[in-house]
Amino acid sequence: MNSTMEPSVMEPDELASYTDDPSLLKNLSSICMFGTGVQSNGVFYGDNPLHYSAPLLFLQLSLITAVTIVTVFLLKPLGQPVMVSQILGGIILGPSVLGRIGGFSSAVFPFPSLVVLDTVSLFGLMFYLFLIGVQMDPWIIKKTGKKAIAIGISTVLVPMVISVSCASILSRFSSIDHSITSSLPLVGIAESVLAFPIIARYLTELKILNSEFGRVALSSSMVSGIFSFCLMSITVLMQKDLGKVFAMLTTLSTAAAVAMAIVFILRPAFLWMIQQNPKEEPLKEDCICAVLVGVLVTGLVSQVTGLNILFGPIILGMSLPAGPPLGSALVEKLDIIIVWIILPIYFVKNGLATNVFAIQLPHLVVVESIILICCTGKFIGALLPCLYCKMPLRDAVSLALVMNVQGVLELGLFKMLKRIKLVDDEAFVIMCTSMLMVTAAITPLIKHLYNPSRRYLVYKRRTILHSRPNTELRILVCIHDQDNVATMMNILEASNPTKANPIGVYVVHLMELVGRSTPLLITHQLSKTSSSNATPEERIINAFKYYEQSNVQGAVSVHPFTAISPYVSMHDDVCTLALDRRTSIIIVPFHKQYSSSISGFKIMNKNVLQNAPCSVAILVDRGPSVPSRSLLACWRSYPIAVFFLGGPDDREALALGARMAGNPRVYLTVVRLLENGNINARESKLDNEVMSEFRFSMKGNDQVMYVEEVVMDGSGTVSVIRSMENRFQLIMAGRRHDKRSPLMLGLADWNESTELGAIGDMFASPDFSGDTSILVVQQHAINIHVAAAAGLNENSEHQPAHLTELNLKVAHDVIEDDEFIRLQMRSLY
Numbered sequence: 001m002n003s004t005m006e007p008s009v010m011e012p013d014e015l016a017s018y019t020d021d022p023s024l025l026k027n028l029s030s031i032c033m034f035g036t037g038v039q040s041n042g043v044f045y046g047d048n049p050l051h052y053s054a055p056l057l058f059l060q061l062s063l064i065t066a067v068t069i070v071t072v073f074l075l076k077p078l079g080q081p082v083m084v085s086q087i088l089g090g091i092i093l094g095p096s097v098l099g100r101i102g103g104f105s106s107a108v109f110p111f112p113s114l115v116v117l118d119t120v121s122l123f124g125l126m127f128y129l130f131l132i133g134v135q136m137d138p139w140i141i142k143k144t145g146k147k148a149i150a151i152g153i154s155t156v157l158v159p160m161v162i163s164v165s166c167a168s169i170l171s172r173f174s175s176i177d178h179s180i181t182s183s184l185p186l187v188g189i190a191e192s193v194l195a196f197p198i199i200a201r202y203l204t205e206l207k208i209l210n211s212e213f214g215r216v217a218l219s220s221s222m223v224s225g226i227f228s229f230c231l232m233s234i235t236v237l238m239q240k241d242l243g244k245v246f247a248m249l250t251t252l253s254t255a256a257a258v259a260m261a262i263v264f265i266l267r268p269a270f271l272w273m274i275q276q277n278p279k280e281e282p283l284k285e286d287c288i289c290a291v292l293v294g295v296l297v298t299g300l301v302s303q304v305t306g307l308n309i310l311f312g313p314i315i316l317g318m319s320l321p322a323g324p325p326l327g328s329a330l331v332e333k334l335d336i337i338i339v340w341i342i343l344p345i346y347f348v349k350n351g352l353a354t355n356v357f358a359i360q361l362p363h364l365v366v367v368e369s370i371i372l373i374c375c376t377g378k379f380i381g382a383l384l385p386c387l388y389c390k391m392p393l394r395d396a397v398s399l400a401l402v403m404n405v406q407g408v409l410e411l412g413l414f415k416m417l418k419r420i421k422l423v424d425d426e427a428f429v430i431m432c433t434s435m436l437m438v439t440a441a442i443t444p445l446i447k448h449l450y451n452p453s454r455r456y457l458v459y460k461r462r463t464i465l466h467s468r469p470n471t472e473l474r475i476l477v478c479i480h481d482q483d484n485v486a487t488m489m490n491i492l493e494a495s496n497p498t499k500a501n502p503i504g505v506y507v508v509h510l511m512e513l514v515g516r517s518t519p520l521l522i523t524h525q526l527s528k529t530s531s532s533n534a535t536p537e538e539r540i541i542n543a544f545k546y547y548e549q550s551n552v553q554g555a556v557s558v559h560p561f562t563a564i565s566p567y568v569s570m571h572d573d574v575c576t577l578a579l580d581r582r583t584s585i586i587i588v589p590f591h592k593q594y595s596s597s598i599s600g601f602k603i604m605n606k607n608v609l610q611n612a613p614c615s616v617a618i619l620v621d622r623g624p625s626v627p628s629r630s631l632l633a634c635w636r637s638y639p640i641a642v643f644f645l646g647g648p649d650d651r652e653a654l655a656l657g658a659r660m661a662g663n664p665r666v667y668l669t670v671v672r673l674l675e676n677g678n679i680n681a682r683e684s685k686l687d688n689e690v691m692s693e694f695r696f697s698m699k700g701n702d703q704v705m706y707v708e709e710v711v712m713d714g715s716g717t718v719s720v721i722r723s724m725e726n727r728f729q730l731i732m733a734g735r736r737h738d739k740r741s742p743l744m745l746g747l748a749d750w751n752e753s754t755e756l757g758a759i760g761d762m763f764a765s766p767d768f769s770g771d772t773s774i775l776v777v778q779q780h781a782i783n784i785h786v787a788a789a790a791g792l793n794e795n796s797e798h799q800p801a802h803l804t805e806l807n808l809k810v811a812h813d814v815i816e817d818d819e820f821i822r823l824q825m826r827s828l829y
Contacts, residue, residue: 056113057120061341063108067092068344079447080440081205083198083407086344087436090351099352109352121349124342126313128408130295131334132197133317134327148216150385152223155403156192159377160231163188166373170366180363183427184370190413190423190431191374193228196221198407202439206446207568209519213395213450214569217402220382224403254305258298259315266294267319274326283329291320291330310412328514343408350411354429367430375438378403398450401442406435456575462614463780465655465690467584472557473659474504474583476614478574480601482536484589485543487621487773491587491730492547494638495656496663497555506581507544509537509562510570512600519565521573537562567600571607579613585656586612587775590620590756590764605755609735609778615652618735618755620764620774638665641728643721643759644672645743646687649734652779657732658694661704669705670694671724673717675743714745721762726770733759735778 040052049055071085071092092098099105109117167184199221203209209218273287298312320326379400386396414431417423423431460466467473473495477488497503513519524541541560548558559581563573578586588608591601609616642657644650654670661668672691698704709720724731735757737744747758756764760776 050107050110053113053116056110057116060108060113060117061345064089064093064344064348065341068340078440078444079206080443081202082339083201084436084440084443086347086408087351087411087432089344090347090349091354091356091433091436092351093348094351094353095355096351096357099355105352117345118349120342121345122309124338125346125408125412126299126310127295127334127338128343128346129310130313130317131331131338132409133314134320134330135200135322136197136318145219147385147389148219149223150389151216151220151382151399153227154381154385155220155224155378156194156227156231156381158381159374160189160192162377163192163370163374167370170369176362176366177424179424180366180427183422183424184366186417186422187367187370187427187431188374189231190410190417191371192378193231193410193413194221194224194403195228195407195409196225198409199402199405201407202402202405204566204569206443207566208450208572209513209566209569213398214572215519216391216395217399220399221403251306255307255311258301258305258307258312261301262298262312262315263319266298266316270294270320270326274321277325283325287326288329288333291326324514331514346408347411350415350432354432356429356433359426359429363426364430367427368434371431371434371438375404394449398446401446401449404442405439407439410435456579456611456613461780462578462582462584463652463655464584464615464659465652465779470500472502472504474506474581476506476508476574476578476581476583476586478586478588479507479509479540480589482540484619484621485540487619488587489543489547490638491619491775492556494640494660494663494666494730496659496661496666497551498662499552499554501659501662502555502557504581504583505544505548505556505558506577506583507541507558507560508574508577509540509560510574510604511537511562511564512567512570513565519569519573520562521577522562522564524560524562567604568607570604571611574604574608575611575613583614585615585617585777587617587619590618590774602755609755612780615780616778617656618760618776618778620756620760620776622764622771622773636665637667638663638730639667639669639728640730640732641669641671641724643724643731643733643763644670644687644691645717645734645737645741645759646684647734647737648779648781649736649757649777651687651690651734653732653734653775653777654690654694656775656777658697661698661701664703667703667705669707669728671707671709671720673720673743674708674710675741711743713742714747717743717747717759718762721759721768724772725768726772728772730773730775731763732775732777733757733763735760735776 037052038054040047040049040055043049050059068086068089071089072082075085075088093109095105164185167188171181171184196218200209200218203214203217208214270287270291273290274283277283277287294316295313298316299309300312302312303309382400382403383396386399387393391399411432414423414428414435418425418428464473475492475495477492479485479488492503492505495503544558544560548556561577563570565573574586574588577583586608588605589601591605605618609618640657640660642650642654644654657668657670660666695706698706709716711717711720735755737757737759739758744758747762756774756776760774762768763772763774764776
């Protein structure tokens with residue numbers, strides 16, 4: 001193996017950490033060894049499988065993946081990201097931990113196997129960087145505001161100036177080895193850079209990618225990444241090729257030529273292949289295979305022309321369109337095997353060369369001082385512009401902490417600096433371990449400081465029951481699929497929009513973020529695309545626009561959006577829209593009908609229920625298939641039922657039913673269950689008031705029926721539910737009920753879907769026959785949010801002085817509930 005081969009991930013001077021036999025390393029320019037077989041005959045034929053490359057590689061892959069998974073599992077309670085587990089797993093398998101066991105390294109990672117392991121790790125890193133490039137949208141830089149530019153540049157420039165200055169002073173006055181002191185300026189520069197993809201992946205794992213704070217962090221890190229790349233390129237070229245202008249220009253021109261060939265030859269070819277794929281169908285396998293071959297070809301071309309083998313793949317990834325159909329298909333096919341099986345080899349390979357016990361204490365103190373200065377500089381460089389731009393203090397501190405996160409790209413940078421002799425071996429080890437410790441320490445701090453749900457706190461009830469009469473009722477409708485559209489429109493039409501009581505509909509088409517790093521919230525206008533050529537997203541938007549136009553002018557206004565984000569943080573877009581548009585209720589579809597993404601939709605619904613700044617309704621759409629559906633405007637009658645046990649959620653469902661009762665096509669039935677005459681006085685007082693006002697308001701309306709059922713226990717409740725089968729098109733019920741009530745006895749034990757509650761789950765279960773759709777309602781509870789914001793619990797008797805005015809206002813609102821609801825119920829009809 002020739003030491004002059006470039007670019008090689010495996011370097012001869014690293015091999016001393018991989019073997020216990022120094023005699024193998026006497027000649028660093030050429031290392032010769034006997035080749036081993038590929039496949040073993042097996043232990044039953046006297047062979048040791050570990051002496052053959054294939055079974056040994058399988059053992060190494062299995063061990064590396066297992067250690068990574070175990071580390072992820074152990075660190076999960078601490079909320080640590082996957083990259084921390086991967087780096088730690090590499091150190092565990094290296095000479096710092098397991099490598100100290102006699103014979104472990106020579107048995108599991110013998111010297112002859114390292115070339116194969118190194119080659120596989122290089123493939124993993126190459127495809128990982130390609131995936132990072134695919135998920136990046138380079139044009140996001142055009143949308144970057146002045147605030148993000150200021151934060152991004154300051155985050156790199158401040159720590160670089162401070163750390164390089166301190167490194168120069170330490171180099172001049174320190175008495176430690178020259179190899180360490182000469183590395184200090186480059187340590188400061190390397191620790192000052194940022195990588196946008198690493199920040200994006202980190203924010204995704206923390207589930208704050210598409211929050212307002214996450215968007216600013218993404219834009220700032222993009223600017224920092226570009227600025228860092230420019231500075232590092234200039235620094236490295238000046239250090240390595242100073243005085244060799246011709247060689248430097250050759251390298252730059254070669255890189256530009258390869259990049260142009262990728263952008264103007266490979267990219268159009270792949271886009272043409274994508275266009276040949278039928279619309280609304282998964283991308284064909286031959287197209288994906290062609291792209292993967294392109295990754296290998298660009299790596300080969302980069303290697304042949306003297307560039308880094310990783311240059312071509314990442315440029316190819318950035319040139320391809322992010323998101324569906326290509327980006328999402330590539331991520332779906334490659335993400336698991338690359339990130340969880342092959343990429344960890346790269347961390348382990350570096351971990352095998354990382355021996356923390358070989359670090360000398362004086363060297364550790366000096367290098368760590370520079371690293372600490374860099375981290376402090378990054379923090380200050382990000383914090384000050386944030387405060388100048390009047391960002392809240394918690395958000396500013398959180399963003400400043402996020403800017404210190406590092407990952408595989410920074411590790412590759414450290415490796416490159418070590419390979420070209422700009423950073424000492426000990427400095428490299430210290431930088432790797434510091435990267436692990438800093439990222440691990442930052443994560444719990446960010447989780448403690450930044451809670452995006454705080455921004456959803458409101459100090460007035462946003463419900464249908466508490467909405468003012470003769471004002472626009474604002475509804476946020478979430479759509480996952482075209483199947484949701486017809487039933488959602490029927491609910492909107494049943495809500496009786498008129499000029500006197502209009503409704504504002506905010507339609508959000510929710511799409512999972514796959515194949516791109518940047519979440520999107522897109523505002524739409526009326527599309528002019530014909531229905532035959534329109535995409536599914538355009539058909540959904542056009543359907544709601546047509547619904548707006550088919551109503552009386554001024555009765556309905558539709559505002560369509562598309563939210564593209566991960567399921568774990570998708571609720572941020574929903575709650576932010578609900579907060580900004582002052583909606584009274586959010587309607588989200590139930591997840592059960594989407595078998596391939598049940599867990600994702602379940603997480604999204606759960607987060608919306610917990611954080612929404614208004615009431616929430618979950619729609620269990622059990623209607624017929626799309627072609628046989630029709631809108632309420634074509635129906636002669638639309639029977640609806642409200643199932644009323646009592647409590648705030650049932651009162652909210654009743655308020656929605658009262659509004660629907662004004663529609664001439666709606667026939668409303670209210671079924672109220674009473675507990676054998678024994679009624680909880682505290683909770684039932686408001687129930688009785690609301691029901692009395694409802695019955696008074698509905699006098700003379702022949703389309704409204706009120707039914708009371710007296711039951712003994714939970715089995716009686718189930719009987720009443722069974723009696724409602726095949727009688728209604730829509731049944732509305734509250735989500736939460738008093739579990740101590742005899743009416744709920746035993747029902748909670750059979751509750752499978754916690755988002756629906758016990759009663760909603762009974763209606764949505766397969767045992768409830770028919771195609772009745774279910775709307776499960778949860779009323780917005782202001783007192784819970786105020787207690788959370790104030791740091792109080794429900795039993796708190798003493799309040800801080802600065803909260804007195806706020807809490808008195810809330811108490812006043814609650815006291816006035818009874819009278820306000822009386823007036824509101826009279827105005828609903």
